[in-house]
Amino acid sequence: MSGDGTSGSETGEGATGEGGPGVSKEGVHGERPGREAEIGKGLARRNGRRGRRRGERAMVPEAEFTSYYGLPILNxxxxxxTDIAGYFFLGGLAGAGSVLAAGAQLTGRPAAARAMKISSLAAIGGSTALLIHDLGRPARFANMLRVMKPTSPMSMGSWLLGAYGPAAGAAAVLDATGLFPRLGAAATAGAAVLGPLVATYTAALAADTAVPSWHDVHRELPMVFAGSATSAAAGMGLVVSPAREAAPMRTAAVFGAVLELAAAKLIEHRAGLVAEPYKTGKAGRYMRAGEILTAAGTAGGVLLAGRGRTAAALSGAALLAGSACTRFGIFHAGVQSAEDPKYTVVPQRERLTAAANESGNGARNGSG
Incomplete structure (x- = not known):
């Protein structure tokens, strides 16, 4: 209160200082032109939405995503x-090996054909054992054969293994014993027909999950698995086949390596953010090791394998190791992408934004 009994608000000299704008009983006084708020005069609209004019700087930074307490969104x-990546690797080795075995038999390479049939039988046995170990009890694998569900990769994969295993076993046993050659030839052909499916269905099995780095590359992953399986089978062929019968194995090594490496690079360039786990952490180390070993094994197989058994065996071992590293890299990439929430949320937001933009463009074109 002032000494004469009048308040600052009544004289127009309030807390803003003498001569400044204020509010009294008579109304607003001392206002400055252009400073009062105007309804509807917010930020300029651009394409029907409020946005900043060119040259303006946002006062609030763009929000960055963080999950609830930093916990993963996916389990x-x-x-x-060891169980699942090994199951992927051995299944691919078996399936592609049956194809190479049938080719060797058709082209008059009996020793290579017999060796590949035996290796395929051993590989599919190991792959099935790893799957059962992961399931916990053998009865769980048998239970999956009680129904056939075409929409389930696991169900169809179980039936596929149930058909391929006996065919591969019969082909190997009948070839080794020399019994029933016609039945052995039919078993060899049957295993070769089912082999590509055995080599690649595990890619569909992984991509059918919600794991971002598997699901979002469902187109390219079967090609990676096919190339990796072919490289592994070619490597096994170089290890177990006589040098005089190993020429088709060297050709298969080149084909498999080119397909595997090209598909892996396609994932890196097309998949965007979800391809990041394939280049970082444990997955990145496995993938780089796989690339180096596959390239070295292919070069050795082409340039040196025809000169002696030692070079062929070393080249084949490098191809096998490279394929195994690729499968372990793919497995760990999926785990890494599931553990970090950004690989789930950011791609979803990008898809929603793209869909909204397409819808908005369609509406404007229709109204035009």
Whole structure:
């Protein structure tokens, strides 16, 4: 209160200082032109939405995504790397090996054909054992054969293994014993027909999950698995086949390596953010090792394998190791993408934004 009994608000000299704008009983006084708020005069609209004019700087930074308490949005796969990545690798080796075995038999390379049939039988046996170990009890694998569900990769894969295993076993046993050659030839052909499916269905099995780095590359992943399986089978062929019968194995090594490496690079360039786990962490180390070993094994197989058994065996071992590293890299990439929420949320937001933009463009074109 002032000494004469009048308040600052009544004289127009309030808290803003003498001569400044204020509010009294008579109304607003001392206002400055252009400073009062105007309804509807917010930020300029651009394309029907409020936005900043050119040259303006946002006062609030763009929001960055963080999940609830930093916890993963997805439950990471609980599979053991040795069981599932090994199951992927051995299944691919078996399936592609049956194709090479049939080709060797048709082209008059009996020793290579017999060796590849035996290796395929051993590989599919190991792959099935790893799958059952992951399931926990053999009865669980048998239970999956009680129904056939075409929409389930696991169900169809179980039936596929149930058909391929006996064919591969019969082809190997009948070839080794020399019994029933016609039945052995039919078993060899049957295993060769089913082999490509055995080599690649595990890619569909992985891509059918919600794991971002598997699901979002469902087109390219079967090609990676096919190339990796072919490289592994060619490597096994170089290890177990006589040098005089190993020429088709060297050709297969080149084909498999080119397909595998090209598909892996396609994932890196097309998949965007979800391809990042394939280049970082444990997955990145496995993938780089796979690339180096596959390239070295292919070069050795082409340039040196025809000169002696030692060079052929070393080249084949490098191809096998490279294929195994690729499968372990793919497995760990999936786990890494499930553990980090950004690989789930950011691609979803990008898809929603793209869909909204397409819808808006369609509406404007229709109204025009």
């Amino acid at each position: 990471p796969p609980t599979w053991k790397a």
